[in-house]
Structures are given as C-alpha cells and as structure tokens.
Amino acid sequence: MDELDELDPAYYSINSTASVPEFLAVSKVYAREVVEHYGLRVTVSDLEWEVSKRAKRRAGAVRYRDGKPEAVSLTWELFENRGWEAAAETIRHELIHVHLLNEANDGSHGERFRRLAGELGTHVNCERFAEPKWWIRCESCETKLARYRRSKLVENTESYRCGGCGGALRVEENCD
Structure with a gap:
C-alpha cells in the first residue's frame, strides 16, 4: 500500500x-x-x-x-x-x-x-451507543447521568446531590 x-x-x-x-x-x-x-x-x-x-x-x-x-x-x-x-x-x-x-x-x-x-481518524471518547435503563436528572441544572445497571444511586437517589450544582436528583426509568 x-x-x-x-x-x-x-x-x-x-x-x-x-x-x-x-x-x-x-x-x-x-x-x-x-x-x-x-x-x-x-x-x-x-x-x-x-x-x-x-x-x-x-x-x-x-x-x-x-x-x-x-x-x-x-x-x-x-x-x-x-x-x-x-x-x-x-x-x-x-x-x-x-x-x-x-x-x-x-x-x-x-x-x-x-x-x-x-x-x-479515531475518537478520544466514544459516543453513547446503548440506551441506559435509567436517567438520573438534577432538578436544578437539568444535568443528566445515564445508568445502565441498578446501583446505590438508582436505588437511593434522594441520598445524593448533583456534583455540579448541589441540586436534588431524581431517577427516571428510560422508556425510549
């Protein structure tokens, strides 16, 4: 070649x-x-x-x-x-x-x-290719975190705060 x-x-x-x-x-x-x-x-x-x-x-x-x-x-x-x-x-x-x-x-x-x-000609970080089972969303800044497996964050979202703004988090099951 x-x-x-x-x-x-x-x-x-x-x-x-x-x-x-x-x-x-x-x-x-x-x-x-x-x-x-x-x-x-x-x-x-x-x-x-x-x-x-x-x-x-x-x-x-x-x-x-x-x-x-x-x-x-x-x-x-x-x-x-x-x-x-x-x-x-x-x-x-x-x-x-x-x-x-x-x-x-x-x-x-x-x-x-x-x-x-x-x-x-390649990426440094890959784009999402699989749909997460859950989204963790900040109620203040609307940051979204994808979660693919059940975890403490998914199970006890109320015990955690947003790392960016400190806002409350809520879990949403992905229905897409």
Whole structure:
C-alpha cells in the first residue's frame, strides 16, 4: 500500500450478523493492517482479542498488567448497533493505547493519544451507543447521568446531590 493511500476500513467490512469468531478474525486482520500502515509498535498476535457482551458505556478496552498490554476487548453492542465502521474506529483507538503503553507506559487519553487519534481518524471518547435503563436528572441544572445497571444511586437517589450544582436528583426509568 502506498504511503499516501488511506487505509479504508470499508475494505474489511463485515456485517453485524457475523458470529463473534468471524468478527474477531476480521478485527485482527484489520488491526494488523492499521499497525503496518501507521507504524505502530504493536504485535497484534501477542494480544488476546475478546468480545464483551456486557459493556454498555465503553466501546472497547485494553487490559494490561504492569504496563504490558495483554488483551483488547471490543464491545459487541457497539458493533450490532453502529456496524463495522464504528468497530474499526474503536480498534484504531485501542491500538493507540497499546502502542503508547509499549512506547511510554502511558495508557491515558493525554496529548500523545489525542495527536495519534487525529492521525488515525479515531475518537478520544466514544459516543453513547446503548440506551441506559435509567436517567438520573438534577432538578436544578437539568444535568443528566445515564445508568445502565441498578446501583446505590438508582436505588437511593434522594441520598445524593448533583456534583455540579448541589441540586436534588431524581431517577427516571428510560422508556425510549
């Protein structure tokens, strides 16, 4: 591939009816191409590749120990709801984390991450892709907090205050 050519994720596209093993196989092939195209310090085959069917707030994650990347997890619901393009963007995002962990023991979304995210055409933070079960809403400033699982905040909203303005909170079941 010529250095001026763009790496087109659509070339690797797989539709959301694919099985988990098919999705992971395509994800790894695409990840290898991204690493080669952008010169990232990542060995795709050294990583475990996993799918999370529980995650609701994160599109992906890198699991690491002592600064050494061990696994990349991709969220199935993101793929089902948003398709391959969103999954490919998440793969690029997670590869940046692996690269920076390998280069500088840095797993953050700091300046280096933001610069590489721009180069690789990926997000720094993902947009919501799953509907929360509840919204916690401030009665004063109307701040909304999404909640996907039952928690102390959902169960005892009256015991908490808004972190921004100190206002009272109320819980609303999401009917969307």
